[in-house]
Amino acid sequence: MIREQVAVFREARPEPPLWWVRFEVSVPPAAGRFMLADLAGPVRIPLFAAAIDPTGFAIMAPPGHPATHLLPGARVAMLGPLGKGFRIENQQRLLVITEAGRLPPLLPLLTSTATTTLVVEAATRARLPSLHRIPPTVELHTITHDGSAGHTGxxxxxxxxxxxxxxxxxxxxxxxxxxxxxxxxxxxxSVRRARMHPSADFAQALIEVTMPCGAGACEVCRIQTRSGERRACSDGPVFDLLELDTDG
Ligand code: FES
Structure with missing residues (x-):
């Protein structure tokens, strides 16, 4: 059964190029899971946590996102937490790999107890995200396509x-x-070439697509996997990466 919650909007402040938006809620989503928020648009909007604490969660949203226009204390109907998130329990050495603009939903992974390496890819140095939310214990590698920072390629x-x-x-x-x-x-x-025989769930991939219902009912979020068609909202949105190589 899908949990219905009322979240309370607490604050929105700019963290260029994004906004930091915080909600209080009884049961926040774990890394890779999501809330479907009714923000007065035509469909509910999935929210992935960039930070999680016992009283709520924060997202990082682009300017103009409807959550940035809420008034402090506003109550927002949400469904969730929904979906299957990252499965990193008992992992001692964690590698997190992301395109620069897709870093926020992975930020909660960086506060796990694992020894963590983060790889961030961007087209240029100017597209790299602000690094102030990355814990100093995390080993960081940056990749830029033009070689303006970090590794080139x-x-x-x-x-x-x-x-x-x-x-x-x-x-x-x-x-x-x-x-x-x-x-x-x-x-x-690439993972198969580097690891030869990677175990199931060694590599996990977040798929962010439109998810209007979050309940496996509307079929808008269908994706193809090696095991056939799956729904991102209920079978994911975190999948075994190797399952997404339908030609391999
Ligand atoms: S969002 Fe409706 S089936 Fe996934």
């Missing part, structure tokens, strides 16, 4: 080359990805 190129990024993949007990879904098949093949 694309994520796929660095994973397939003799590089510290590929070494991180070999070192990790678990790798969590947040990228454009169309890249996942190629990334799955």
């Amino acid at each position: 694309t994520l796929e190129q660095l994973l397939d080359a003799d590089s510290p990024v590929r070494e991180s993949l070999r070192w990790a007990d678990c790798a969590c990805f947040s990228c454009e879904p169309a890249r996942y098949p190629a990334l799955a093949r």
Whole structure:
């Protein structure tokens, strides 16, 4: 049964280029799970936590997101937590790999007790995110396509080359990805080349797509996997990355 909650909007403040928006709620979503919020639009909007605490959660939203226009104390109807999140329990060495603009839903992973390496990819130095929310204990590797910061190239190129990024993949007990879904098949093949026989759930990938109902009913969020068609909202939105390589 889907849980209905009333969240209380507490604050929205700019953290360029995004906004930090905090809600209080009885049961916040874990990393990779989501809330469906009724923000007075035509459909509910999925919210992924960028920070979680016992009294609520915060998201990082682009300017103009309806959550940034709420008044302090506003009550927001939400469904959730929904979906299947990241499964990192008992992992000692965690690798987190993300495109710069898709970092916020992975931020809660960086506060786990695991020894963590973070790889962030952007087109240029100017597109890299602010790093002030990354704990100092996290080892950071940046990749830029033009070489203006960190390693030069694309994520796929660095994973397939003799590089510290590929070494991180070999070192990790678990790798969590947040990228454009169309890249996942190629990334799955890179993981197979680096690890030979990766176990199920060694590599986990967040798929962010439109999810209007969150209950597996509307079929808007269908995706193809090696095991057939799945729904991002109820079968994911975190999937075994290797399952997303339908050609492999
Ligand atoms: S959002 Fe409706 S089936 Fe997934």
